[in-house]
Amino acid sequence: MQTIMVYSESGGVSKTTTAVSLAMTAALAGKRTLLIDLDPRGAATDWLDLKPIAPGYHVGAILGSDEDLTGVAEELAVQSPWNENLRFIPSDRSVANREAERVDFAELRLSDSLEGLSAEVVIIDCPNRQGGLLTQSALTASDTVVYAATANRDGVKGFEGAQTSVLKFKAARKKMGTPSVLKEAGIVVSNFKDTVTSSVAKLAMQEFETTGLLIYPAVPQRVILENVRYSNEWVHLYRKGDPIRHAYEKIGEKVFR
Ligand SMILES: Nc1ncnc2c1ncn2[C@@H]1O[C@H](COP(=O)(O)OP(=O)(O)OP(=O)(O)O)[C@@H](O)[C@H]1O
Numbered sequence: 001m002q003t004i005m006v007y008s009e010s011g012g013v014s015k016t017t018t019a020v021s022l023a024m025t026a027a028l029a030g031k032r033t034l035l036i037d038l039d040p041r042g043a044a045t046d047w048l049d050l051k052p053i054a055p056g057y058h059v060g061a062i063l064g065s066d067e068d069l070t071g072v073a074e075e076l077a078v079q080s081p082w083n084e085n086l087r088f089i090p091s092d093r094s095v096a097n098r099e100a101e102r103v104d105f106a107e108l109r110l111s112d113s114l115e116g117l118s119a120e121v122v123i124i125d126c127p128n129r130q131g132g133l134l135t136q137s138a139l140t141a142s143d144t145v146v147y148a149a150t151a152n153r154d155g156v157k158g159f160e161g162a163q164t165s166v167l168k169f170k171a172a173r174k175k176m177g178t179p180s181v182l183k184e185a186g187i188v189v190s191n192f193k194d195t196v197t198s199s200v201a202k203l204a205m206q207e208f209e210t211t212g213l214l215i216y217p218a219v220p221q222r223v224i225l226e227n228v229r230y231s232n233e234w235v236h237l238y239r240k241g242d243p244i245r246h247a248y249e250k251i252g253e254k255v256f257r
């Protein structure tokens with residue numbers, strides 16, 4: 001099983017778009033996939049429009065439980081009608097309260113809940129938090145990090161902050177004698193204006209390029225993305241969605257093991 005967190009410390013830089021799209025790309029390629037919405041603002045939950053299996057059985061039920069969590073992700077996973085291989089754990093506004101959790105080792109809960117899960121790929125849509133229980137839980141549960149970015153100042157800043165958090169986390173785990181297996185898959189740029197590329201976008205792409213982490217191609221900006229999001233669909237049903245679908249297929253080849 002590969003567990004991928006989609007992360008940036010900036011808001012509005014395509015984290016949710018990339019998490020949802022990579023999950024659908026994996027599912028369409030025949031991989032049993034679980035998408036987890038770890039953001040209390042629940043943008044992925046709105047997009048997929050799926051309710052928990054019962055009231056309260058969202059991702060907060062994992063983060064707030066001190067019981068044995070083995071197998072709980074499997075229990076909470078809701079089937080998506082988009083594809084037979086795609087299941088989903090929704091989020092909820094109340095998940096924000098979990099950030100105040102002061103119980104020791106609470107950051108292990110998400111990882112524990114994935115034990116015994118029958119999925120080949122898990123994708124976590126992260127909030128743009130710097131530290132805190134939500135981000136720590138994702139860092140602890142994941143073996144792969146994808147930095148989501150836009151080709152502008154916010155995208156670059158969000159990547160730099162996220163990478164600092166990842167490297168700090170790895171250094172701390174090494175010091176504790178329990179090295180993390182988390183690896184950087186790279187930077188995925190989405191919402192990219194491919195018709196007229198501004199000087200800001202060119203500069204941002206150069207900065208990403210110098211890190212050696214930029215994954216090609218950039219996902220082009222297309223109105224269909226906003227439309228499918230609004231109608232609780234993904235782009236695969238529409239010809240106009242092909243540029244986005246094809247870009248994520250290429251990106252998937254570099255991200256999925
Ligand atoms: N390829 C694209 N084409 C058109 N619009 C896009 C594309 N990628 C992202 N967007 C739009 O950009 C906006 C921000 O994207 P998204 O919600 O994925 O970012 P985010 O980083 O998850 O934001 P937040 O910090 O609020 O969680 C959304 O309105 C989304 O529809």
Ligand SMILES: [Mg+2]
Nearest residue numbers: 015016039043
């Ligand atoms: Mg989001």
